[in-house]
Amino acid sequence: xxxxxxxxxxxxxxxxxxxxxxxxxxxxxxxxxxxxxxxxxxxxxxxxxxxxxxxxxxxxxxxxxxxxxxxxxxxxxxxxxxxxxxxxxxxxxxxxxxxxxxxxxxxxxxxxxxxxxxxxxxxxxxxxxxxxxxxxxxxxxxxxxxxxxxxxxxxxxxxxxxxxxxxxxxxxxxxxxxxxxxxxxxxxxxxxxxxxxxxxxxxxxxxxxxxxxxxxxxxxxxxxxxxxxxxxxxxxxxxxxxxxxxxxxxxxxxxxxxxxxxxxxxxxxxxxxxxxxxxxxxxxxxxxxxxxxxxxxxxxxxxxxxxxxxxxxxxxxxxxxxxxxxxxxxxxxxxxxxxxxxxxxxxxxxxxxxxxxxxxxxxxxxxxxxxxxxxxxxxxxxxxxxxx
Amino acid sequence: xxxxxxxxxxxxxxxxxxxxxxxxxxxxxxxxxxxxxxxxxxxxxxxxxxxxxxxxxxxxxxxxxxxxxxxxxxxxxxxxxxxxxxxxxxxxxxxxxxxxxxxxxxxxxxxxxxxxxxxxxxxxxxxxxxxxxxxxxxxxxxxxxxxxxxxxxxxxxxxxxxxxxxxxxxxxxxxxxxxxxxxxxxxxxxxxxxxxxxxxxxxxxxxxxxxxxxxxxxxxxxxxxxxxxxxxxxxxxxxxxxxxxxxxxxxxxxxxxxxxxxxxxxxxxxxxxxxxxxxxxxxxxxxxxxxxxxxxxxxxxxxxxxxxxxxxxxxxxxxxxxxxxxxxxxxxxxxxxxxxxxxxxxxxxxxxxxxxxxxxxxxxxxxxxxxxxxxxxxxxxxxxxxxx
Numbered sequence: 001x002x003x004x005x006x007x008x009x010x011x012x013x014x015x016x017x018x019x020x021x022x023x024x025x026x027x028x029x030x031x032x033x034x035x036x037x038x039x040x041x042x043x044x045x046x047x048x049x050x051x052x053x054x055x056x057x058x059x060x061x062x063x064x065x066x067x068x069x070x071x072x073x074x075x076x077x078x079x080x081x082x083x084x085x086x087x088x089x090x091x092x093x094x095x096x097x098x099x100x101x102x103x104x105x106x107x108x109x110x111x112x113x114x115x116x117x118x119x120x121x122x123x124x125x126x127x128x129x130x131x132x133x134x135x136x137x138x139x140x141x142x143x144x145x146x147x148x149x150x151x152x153x154x155x156x157x158x159x160x161x162x163x164x165x166x167x168x169x170x171x172x173x174x175x176x177x178x179x180x181x182x183x184x185x186x187x188x189x190x191x192x193x194x195x196x197x198x199x200x201x202x203x204x205x206x207x208x209x210x211x212x213x214x215x216x217x218x219x220x221x222x223x224x225x226x227x228x229x230x231x232x233x234x235x236x237x238x239x240x241x242x243x244x245x246x247x248x249x250x251x252x253x254x255x256x257x258x259x260x261x262x263x264x265x266x267x268x269x270x271x272x273x274x275x276x277x278x279x280x281x282x283x284x285x286x287x288x289x290x291x292x293x294x295x296x297x298x299x300x301x302x303x304x305x306x307x308x309x310x311x312x313x314x315x316x317x318x319x320x321x322x323x324x325x326x327x328x329x330x331x332x333x334x335x336x337x338x339x340x341x342x343x344x345x346x347x348x349x350x351x352x353x354x355x356x357x358x359x360x361x362x363x364x365x366x367x368x369x370x371x372x373x374x375x376x377x378x379x380x381x382x383x384x385x386x387x388x
Numbered sequence: 389x390x391x392x393x394x395x396x397x398x399x400x401x402x403x404x405x406x407x408x409x410x411x412x413x414x415x416x417x418x419x420x421x422x423x424x425x426x427x428x429x430x431x432x433x434x435x436x437x438x439x440x441x442x443x444x445x446x447x448x449x450x451x452x453x454x455x456x457x458x459x460x461x462x463x464x465x466x467x468x469x470x471x472x473x474x475x476x477x478x479x480x481x482x483x484x485x486x487x488x489x490x491x492x493x494x495x496x497x498x499x500x501x502x503x504x505x506x507x508x509x510x511x512x513x514x515x516x517x518x519x520x521x522x523x524x525x526x527x528x529x530x531x532x533x534x535x536x537x538x539x540x541x542x543x544x545x546x547x548x549x550x551x552x553x554x555x556x557x558x559x560x561x562x563x564x565x566x567x568x569x570x571x572x573x574x575x576x577x578x579x580x581x582x583x584x585x586x587x588x589x590x591x592x593x594x595x596x597x598x599x600x601x602x603x604x605x606x607x608x609x610x611x612x613x614x615x616x617x618x619x620x621x622x623x624x625x626x627x628x629x630x631x632x633x634x635x636x637x638x639x640x641x642x643x644x645x646x647x648x649x650x651x652x653x654x655x656x657x658x659x660x661x662x663x664x665x666x667x668x669x670x671x672x673x674x675x676x677x678x679x680x681x682x683x684x685x686x687x688x689x690x691x692x693x694x695x696x697x698x699x700x701x702x703x704x705x706x707x708x709x710x711x712x713x714x715x716x717x718x719x720x721x722x723x724x725x726x727x728x729x730x731x732x733x734x735x736x737x738x739x740x741x742x743x744x745x746x747x748x749x750x751x752x753x754x755x756x757x758x759x760x761x762x763x764x765x766x767x768x769x770x771x772x773x774x775x776x
Contacts, residue, residue: 001492021524047633055443059527061519062474065636065766069522074635075642077652080767081480081631084470086450092469096484103491104389131449134457136409139447243469245435247462248453254463264465378453379468 001102005228005235006385007221008037009347014216014335015185022058022116027070029217029340030112037221038231041073045106047080050093050113051339056128058116067112086132087288089113090218090342091243091372091381097222098241098383107227113343114217125213129338132375134249146210146289148250148376150202153291155256157204159306162294164204166309168195170290171208171332173318178329180360185214185335195290209290214335218343220350225388234354239273239367240384242266248378257306259377262299269369269382270301277301280384281364282324282352284345286373287331293317296371297325300382324362327352342372342381353387389490393616393623394773395609396425397735402604402723403573410446410504415458417605417728418500425609426619429461433494435468438481438501439727444516446504455500474520475676477501478606478730479631479760479769485610486629486771495615501731502605513601517726520763522637534598534677536638536764538590541679543644545592547694550682552592554697556583558678559596559720561706566717568748573602573723583678597678602723606731608738613776622742627663627755628772630656636766645694647765650687657757657770658689665689668772669752670712670740672733674761675719681705684759685713688770712750715740730760730769741775 010032012025020028026049034041049067054060064080073080085092090113097111117125126146130139133148156162172192178184190208198207228235246261247253254260270276277300285300287293294308302323303311311317317325328334328348331341349368351357357365365387372381398420400413408416414437422429437455442448452468461468473480478501485499505513514534518527521536544550560580566572578596586595616623634649635641642648658664665688673688675681682696690711691699699705705713716722716736719729737756739745745753753775760769 023524053443053449055441055516055519058523059515059519060523061441061472062521062636062763062766064473065633065763066522068633068766069635069637069640074633074640075648077632077634077649079483079631080473080633081484082472084449084472085452085468095467096469099491099493100487103487103493105487105491127447128443131443131447133450134454135446135448136411243467244465245453245456245462245468246465247457248450249457252457252462260463261465375450375453378450378456 002104003225004098004101004238005223005225006350007223007228007232007235008033009220009350010036011183011218011344011347012216013183014214014337016118017215022054022060022114023066023070025116025217026067026112026114029219030071030110033219033221039108039221043108044078044110046078046100046109048093048097048109048111049082050089050342051082052084052086052089052115053128053131058119085379086374087338088342088372088374088379088381089339094343094346095241095243095381098238101222101224107224109222110219111222112217112219113340115337115339116215117213117337118215137249146202146205149289149291150205152256153204156291159257162309164196165192166313167209167290168192169312170287170293171195174287174326174330174332177319177327177360178333181329181334184329184333185212186333205289211288211331211336214337216335216337216340218340218347220343220346235388236350236353236385237388238383239386240269242268242272243381246378248375250376258295258299259373259380261377261380262371262373265380265382266300269384273384279367280369281367282327282362283369284328284348285325285371287326288336300371319360319362327360327362345370345372349385353385390492391613392486392489392626393611393613394738395611395616395620395623396421397608397738398424399571399606399732399735400604401571402602402725404506405603410442410448410502411454411458413504413605414455414500414502417607418459418498421607421609427496427609431496432466432498434466434488434497436481436485436497436499437470438477438730439470440472440474440477440503441516441519446507473767474762475726476730476760476762476767476769477727482731482734483629483631483769486626489610489612495612497610498607499610500605500607501728503725503727504603505601505725506603525637534590534593537677537679538593540644541592544679547645550697552584553580554701555597555678556580557700558675558681559583562675562714562718562720565707565715565748566721569717569722572717572721573600574721593677599676599719599724602725604723604725604728606728606735608731608734623776624738624741624773625776626771627661627774628657630660631769634766636763638764646683646687647761647768649765649768650759650761653768653770654688657772661772667755668757669755670715670750671757671759672716672736673713673759675714676724688759707748707750715748715750733758733760737773741773
C-alpha cells in the first residue's frame, strides 16, 4: 500500500440554502477543492461521493453519476462511486478513496460529501434520519436519533456522574468556535443557561444539545504522496484511515456508555499511524449531540472513561486547551449536512494543518484527527492527518 | 494488485416475497454464500453491500451496519460499506470488494446486493426508480425509466432498423431461460405475440418488454487467489473488474443508440482480462428493457452496431446459440431487485463456470461476462470471470 496525501479541499457555506440544489452544492464544493489543489479535470482518475439519504431528501439516488455530470467529467467515463453509511458517509467516502489510491489503482481521486436536508419539513427530516437506525426494531416503534442518544446520555450520567451542565459546555464551546467560522450555520455564542433553558427534545437532551438540519457539501482531493508533490508544496499526509462497524441497533451493543465501533477504529488508527492519543494536537469529532462529543473524547483515549464531562468543563477541549476539539464549530454550530460532515471535518483539519484557519487557528497543529460516526454508532471512521 | 477469485455465491428466491423483510433477504443470501464458500464468520475481513433505494422502499439506510448485524458479525467491528449506483449497485459493490482484495487490504470479503421493492405500490416504485435519473432535469418533468429507454429504443429503430419483433425476441428468449431457473420470478414461456399484444407502457416498449418489480438478494465471497485455494478447489478468477460513469441525464450523452459508459467499461475489461469479445463463452447482461439487451450485445462487441436485433432474431444469444446471453432468465424473467441484480448475474456466471447450472447449463462455459448498468447508462460495471 502506497502513502497517500490530501492536496486540496473546499466546503460550501453550511445552512438553510434554499437557493441551491443538491447538484449545485456538489458542483460548488468539488470545484473549490479542485481549484485549491491546482489540478485539472483530466487529472482526475475517479470520484467518490458520500451521501446519506438524497433519495428521501430530494428524490435523487445515483450520486456518482450526478457528480460526474455536474463536474463536467461525463465524457471521461471515470469511475464514480457513491458510498453510504448514514452520517459517516463522508468519512467512508474518504476511506474508500484512500484505499483506492493506496492500492495503486488510481493516482488522483476527488472525494466529496453532500446533503440537501432543508427541502423537507423538520419532522420528516427526523424520520428520514431515523433510516440510519434499525427501521424494523427501532424507528417503527418511535425511536428517533435524539431519543437514542438520550438513552446513551442518561446511562453515561448514571454510570459516570456526567451532568447536564457538562453536556451544555460542549455546545457552548462549539458555538464559541463557530463564531470564528464564516462557513458555519450558526455564528453566535450561547451560554450554559441558554442550553439548559432550551426546549427539552429527549430528556436529558435540550434543543441546544442537538446539531441542526443543514444543507451543505464538502470535497477533498486525494493523491499518492508522490503525485501530490507535483501539485502542491503543502500536502497533508493521511497517516491512518480506519473504518469499523457495529450493530445498527443500539440494543445489540456490547456497552452503552461508549461507541465500540469508534473504540475499534481508534485502536486501528493509532496503530496504523504509529502514534498515541497524546500525540494528537487537535481533533474534529462527531458531536451530533453533546453527549456524543463527551463519549468521543473518551473513545479516542484523550481522557479516561467517564472523564469526558469534567474534562470539557475544565477547558481541556477548548480552542486554547491542551487538545482543541471541534475548532470548526463542530456539527453543533457549523451544521450537520449528514453526508458532507465527514469531509467537512477533513477540510477543517487541512486548514489547521496548513496554517490557514485564520482567527480559529490553533497554536500547535502538526497532527490532527477526525472522528465520524454513522447512526447511533453502527459505523465509525477515523482519520489521522499530518502536515508534511 | 493481487489476483482475486470468487469462492462462493448464493441468491434468494426472486419475486414478491411479502413474508420476508430486507434484513431477512440480506441474511439469507449472505449465509447461503458463506456456506457455499465453506468459510466461517471470523474469516471475513470486510463486508460490501449494494442497494439502490432501501431508504425509499423500506425506510432503511445504513445497510452496511445492518448487514453486519444480521450476519452476526457486529462484535468483530469489521468494515461494512454500502455502495450505490442505482441498478448497478450490486456490480459496483463487487468492484469495490475486488479493489479492496486486489490491493491487499483484505483477504476475504463478502459482497452482497439486495432490494425489497414490493412494499410500495407500483406507481411509487416507478417514481423511486426515477431517482436513478436526474431528478431536477428528467424525473420532475415526468420522465420514467420506461420512457427514457423508449427514447433510446425509438432512436435505435430509426437509425438501425431494429423492429418491435426483434425486441420481443429478447423477452421470449429470456422467459424461456427463466423456465429453467427455479429462483426466477417468472417461470413461464411467452410468445412474440404475447409481447406485442401486451399493454403499451412507453411506445415502443410493451409491458412484456420491461423487467418487473422484485424482492431479492444475492451474495458472493471474494478472496485473493492464494487464499481461495484454502477453501475451495473450484475458485472462479476475476479476470477483469471495470467501472465507468457517464452523465446521469440521457440528454447529456454523446450518443443515444449505445451506452457509452458500457462501451468504455467493456474496453477496460477486455484489456484487463487480455481477451477479445470472441473469447467470451456466455454473458449475463442488463436487460432492464428488451432494447437494453440489444444495445448491450452491441456495446460489448458481440455483434456490430445495429446488428443486435437481427442477431437476436437469428438465435445468436439463445442458450444453444454461439454466445448464450442471460441463461438465468435475465432481469426480464428472473426479476430485477435493483440492488441485487449485479450480484445475481455473478451468481449465474459462477453456476455456469462451475458446471452447476443444471438444466440451463451451457456447453462451453470457460469464460463468462457480466454487464450491469445504472440508470439510463450513467454507470456501467463489467466483470469477466473464468474457471480455474
